[in-house]
Amino acid sequence: MPRVKEFDPEEALDRALDLFWRRGYEGASLRDLIEHMEISRQSLYDTFGDKRSLFLKVLARYEELAVGGMLDTLTRTGWSRPIERPLTALVAIRGFFELFLAEVVLDRERGSCLMANTAIEVGPADPEIQGVVKAYFLRVEEALHAALARAGEAGELRAGQEPRALARHLVNTLYGLGIMSRAGASRAALRQMLDVGLSVLA
Template identity: 40%
Template sequence: MARTREFDPDAALQSALELFWRRGYEATSVADLVGHLGIGRASLYATFGTKRELYLKALDRYAETHDPQLLAGLSRPGPALPAVREVVRRFAEEAASPRQRLTGCFVTNTAAELAPHDGDAARRVEVSWDRFETLLHSALVRAQGQGELPGGRDPRALARMLLVLLQGIRVVGKASDDPARVRDAAEQALALLD
């Protein structure tokens, strides 16, 4: 007779996500995961597979839960350029906050730590960035169509510039204790939308 699970896999995945997000992949051992999740090593492997598989599942969870929250404003009806500005400023404020300095963005952290040598991680990062770029592009096309953005601007190029800038803001915000650095960069980027 099979034993029933003595833990909630969904809660364990969320807990693993939080640990990986705080510490990174390499700095988190299987023993750390077992202790943090409060489950046995056999249960961890039986439910989630290897540490790497668990990390990728945690990254998928992050993308499912954090990306939509962060970017919802870009799809709202009405003026589009204020929504783009709001996202850029929110990224800068989050990157300048003490809490964000401790964790950064899980996708950006993965891009720096794993994507250069892990194809599965790199693909997940690209999917997240593609989704973000598409939302920015759509908002900028709407802004141009509504007369908020000058007609001679290239919405695709602007969306890509903002994506790269915002990922850079997250990296700099994690490493710098000078909030003006990310705030000034965000405002300079926003000036390009005038």
């Protein structure tokens, strides 16, 4: 008896993600959202709840997509994927950062990372959202840590280098680039930031 849904909730969520990314939480009004998502206001509330609930769903979706892609790139090492060329862990990490830089430069408006934007915009004002952001950064750190640990076992790291400390440094470098891009730093400047930041791995 029920009529089938006429829109794809996941696609609508992705559209909301895009808008929140560009404009921030406060900056994306409900009217903007329903226009961008191509959904009626009622459908939005029926499907995703209020604005904050929608935002939390968006953050979860972003984490899923971003961490997924990240792990994809970072674990492209060894012989596990017979077709692709085998990469050392360090090369995979460098490749990951190159990808990130390319994306950041390409889409200046969104500026790096929704989570970084959210960390600053809502900040300590909303403990639950801050918790989500913090957990995300820890997952990113963990992904980098795993890659660095593999690099360490393969003897690719200099003596005395702590994978944990290196991973944290890389997280810092990564999201620093986000700010600098959003602040309008030149591509050359971002390049140098990245190169020096990664030089500790050499």
